[in-house]
Amino acid sequence: MNPRRVVLRMALASLRYRAAASLATFVAVLVGCSLLIACGGLFETALAIDAQPQRLAAAPVVVGGSGGFKLPDEESQVVPYSERAGVPADQVAKIAAVPGVRQVVPDTTFAAVVATAAGPLGAEAPLAGHGWDSAVLAPYSLVDGSQPRSTGQVVLDEASAAAAGVRAGGQVPIAVDGAPPRDFVVTGIVHGDRTGPALFFSPADAQQFSVHPGTVDLVGVFPADGVDAGEVAARIAEQLPALTVLTGADRGSAEFPGIDGAQLPLILLAGVFGGMVLVVMALVVSATISLTVRQRQQELALLRATGATPRQVHRMVLAETMVVAVLGALAGLVLGRLVGTEIFSFTTGHGMLPPQLEFQQGIIAFGGGVVVSLGISFAAAWFAALPAARARPLQALAEAAIPPAKVNDVRRFGAKVLAAATVVLAIASLFTPVDITSAVCGAAVLTGSIAVALIGPELLAFVATRFGPLIRRVGGRDAVLAVINSRTRAVAFAAVLTPITLATAVALGNVYAETTQQDAIISAYAGQLQADAVVTSGTGAVSPALADAVRRAPGVGSVSPLVTSQGWIEEPYDGNGSDPGRLLGLDVRDANGVLATPVTSGSLGDLTGETVALPEGIADDLDLKLGDRITLRLGDGAQAKVKIVALLDSPSGYPSIVLPAALLAPHTTPGMANRLLVRAADGHDSAATVSAVTAATANWPGAVVGDSDAVKESFAAIADIEAMIHYLLAVLAIAYAAIAAVNTLAVAVLSRRREFGVQRLAGARRGQVRSMLMIEGGILAVLGLVLGTAISLFTIIPMAISSGTIVPVGPLWVFLAVIAAVFLIVWPVTALSARLAMRRSPIEAVTLPGQ
Structure with missing residues (x-):
């Protein structure tokens, strides 16, 4: 019979007796493949940017x-x-004249x-x-x-x-x-x-x-x-090249202005999410497969001792793994569609993406997810099987009894390189612009986690040796064997340590880095404004009549509409590219105005008509001075040639270009401001002013009056949407890592049936064995939390320093929740697995194959 067929038959036959290990690999590949397919769908959606028109559905060309x-x-x-760029009215007749x-x-x-x-x-x-x-x-x-x-x-x-x-x-x-x-x-x-x-x-x-x-x-x-719509569209585009001509699903981007602007955020979401899932999957799948192969060292050694060649052993392990991986990837095709749809629905439902955008998930997303999943599985199985296949039979039998905790030189060198990269990324992020700091230091979470995965067995052995006496004092007699097992079974336990460390690092790093950055952004932008009361209109616009009514309220000193948009300094070009600067439209001519940013030169009293107040940092970068004229490209594409009448001491990382509200508002999609900023007159209490403004707007439909905190809340609403993306990434990566931790922990415990049987024959009670396992799990949980927290600091601390806060900002409950989640993963799974592992009598257990 063909030797390859023999190897394949042996591989298929052995799967029946390794249900737990096979299930762990199956779930790891299934979840990883489905998440990769979901990422592919998000990226495909970003490339297509399809949104079926609704109010314009009857028009074949828009x-x-x-x-x-x-x-x-x-x-x-x-x-x-x-903003929406309009069509000049004189172009309508030209469009009608197109053949x-x-x-x-x-x-x-x-x-x-x-x-x-x-x-x-x-x-x-x-x-x-x-x-x-x-x-x-x-x-x-x-x-x-x-x-x-x-x-x-x-x-x-x-x-x-x-x-x-x-x-x-x-x-x-x-x-x-x-x-x-x-x-x-x-x-x-x-x-x-x-x-x-x-x-x-x-x-x-x-x-x-x-x-x-x-x-x-x-x-x-x-x-x-x-006449074909595409033909007409081509003619219009040829004769009027300055306009945008759309047909089919592309018409939706004209009806919904946010569609085109969602492309870059969606590409970033898909790219960052996909990269994170790829790294997490590689760590999880390799840890799971390495654990299952390690637990079969004795069986593989016996095969070598009975005449099997290293190539045959290697092929058998590969065949077993790939059969399970293929089944997991096929199941991932179904789950990937569901996961992708749910992720996309979550992003649109929470305002991260326009709700009119259509989710696209074609053959490229499905094929790519399957190919990458199988490739990772193949590589993991290939490398995991090499030590067992190359080892001498007697040496392999010895290693099966007590697996060595030392890692080879290649892994140790890789761990050192990645640890150094983690430090370098953290330091380098301190010298990058604040808007890209998170992209630089964020990678430190992954490099640090991979370093731990490579050196994990030696870390566990070190902790068990160095802190063994302390653990024995705290845990009592049951901790003696737990410490010994943590040292001798360091290789198997490292497979559990990796996903715990990764989940902790990703959770804390993503969440606290994002909360720190968002707090700095909100504080910086809101700190440039000052108001005792904020009036928001539920009608979508603030009319001059409402502003006049507020001005007449007792105790009101000054009133300014607030208009926000984005744009570029086109001449001389500011180089912002795909990240336009923030534009603020205000009426700040009053001495007691709403602009809190100090004026270094010039006067805000001149900020009227076609003028601008420019941050001093931007002026220095572009070699501009007071009185110079610049050309702005506004949010709707219009050009505004404005004169610099004031220079502002704006925050260097979050500057705002200030324009007269009357100049900026017509170049926004609503065409008007929807907020009023109100300052109390000198000597008047701010709370009394809020009450007076509330009374003055009582008969205005939808008018809502807030205090000074409402300025911050208006910027927080935008920041919350951006933060939601990072939270989503963290939750998905943590969930995957948690599933992996459950898998590997269950496999590690269930594979020790024989050991538990021997202990029980030697006089140990079930409760003592269970207590030993719970202490082992506690060691893994604490070490994973400590390592994950330490790794996350390489992302959090640089972000805090770059944001100017030094101390990270974020809710304490997130850290406590991560701690609780890790222990809720480790201890219940350990207890359940221990119960299943000790269902047999001790005599039956010691006759089982394995360790």
Whole structure:
């Protein structure tokens, strides 16, 4: 018979008697493969960026403004704008004149909400106002009444009409552009498949309410009969290259401005998550397979003693592992789809990604996950089987009795190199820009964990020898054997130590580094502003009338709208690339203004019209001075040539470029501010001012008044979304490591049935054996927590220093929860495995094969 077939038959036959070890390998590959497939789906989604249009679904071609900023220092890279770029009104006629175009329908969006006694309807999506002409783009169909033809008339979608309790012919109060609600006559009710409110006004009203004069937001194009939409789109793009022409699923990115901007965060999420899962999987799978091979040393030695060649032993171990790995990878195909969908749903449901984005997971994601999983399994089995295959039969039998704790020179050298890399990464991150510090020092968690995995047996043996007396004093008689086992079984226990250390390092490193960085970011940006009261409008916009009402409140000293956006200094180019700078729009001409950043030169009193207050650090980098003119590329793609009238002492890591609110607001998607910052007049109490402002805005729908902490909360909302991504990565990596710890720990305990039988024949009770195992587990848990915590500090401390806080910031309960989680993993699994391992009588147990 073919020797290879004999090896394969032996491998398949042995799987029946190694259910626990096979199951551990199966689960490790299954979970790892499914997570890799999920990462592949996220990356595929980032490349496709598909979002089916809703309100524009009927238009085969959608035309929008410029797609993004073409970086001056790059040949082809274009960064999406953070705001919607409109289409100049004079371009609509040119689009209509393109051959093959039958009809063009411009669409303008503005803030409009139905006001009720319970508050504004649809405050979470206030940009719901449109002209009636654009209803054809969905299309919406009238189910009651008629279209609005005159000023003061409106058509509501079915959901909004039902919530407001109004029918065609009735009246409904609507707040438009943040102005006080006024009654509109409901001429009709429409039905549409899109979600969210939609309010359609007469053409005259829509033109009056538009906050972007001279432009339209989008243009829907209908080709002539028999003309292909792609052909028409190509013609428009050729004749009007400055515009963005979209067809198919790409039309959704025009309707939902955040779609294109989600590409880079999604690529980063998929890349970081995929890299972390890859490293974790490599450690987990290799530890699991190494443990199962190590426990078979005696059996493999007997095979060598009876004539099996090293190659045959090696092939048999490979065959066994790969059979289980293939089954795990195939099961991972099913689980990967479910995991990917759930992760994506979590990110969209918590605001990390636009909810309209469609999840893509094709053959590349599935194939890549399977190939990588099998490759890792093959490599792990290959290296794990080498010592057993190369060892001499008598030497292997001796090693099976007492596995040596020493690692070979290659592993020891690798551990030293990775430990040094961990230190170098931590030090290097101190000299990098604060915005990329986390990317540099974050890798220290993985390099440190790999170093522990390589040197783990010697670490365990050292701890058992150095702290053995202390453990025996604390644990009593049952700790004597536990200490001895921790030293002699260091190789097997190291497979359990690795995932515990990794889970602890990833959890603490990711969470506390992120909380420290986010606290610094929030404090830096919020610290640039000062306000005794903050007014937020639930209508999506702050009207001048609301600002006037607040100014008239007793005790109010100054009032400023707050507009936030992003942009670049284009000339001279600031080099920010894909990371545009933060723009703040304020009215800070008052002496007692809301800007807390010190002015080093110039005057904020001149900040009006086309002017800018520039952080001094940026001015120095670009060799700019007071009075110079620069060109800004704003969030919607518009250029603003502004004069520097003041230099600011902004935080070096988190600077903000300050513009007049009246200049910046029209270049944002809402077109208006939705917050007011209020300062109390000199000599007036801030709490009394909050009360006065609350009373002054009581009749304004959706107006919410907060105290000075609301400034920080407005920035915290954005930071919380970014932090959620890191928490998600940490939770998934920890869960995988926890599963691996459960697997390896259960296999390690169950494989010691014979040892437990011998101990019981020698007079030990079940409770004593169980107590010994619990102490062993405690040693592993404590050592894993100590090592994981130490490794995480190489990420946390550099982040704290770079953020200027020195001491890390974060909730204590996270650290306590990690400690509790480790012990809740180790002790219950140990107790259950011990019970299963001692089900047989001692006589039966000692006759079992194995150690």
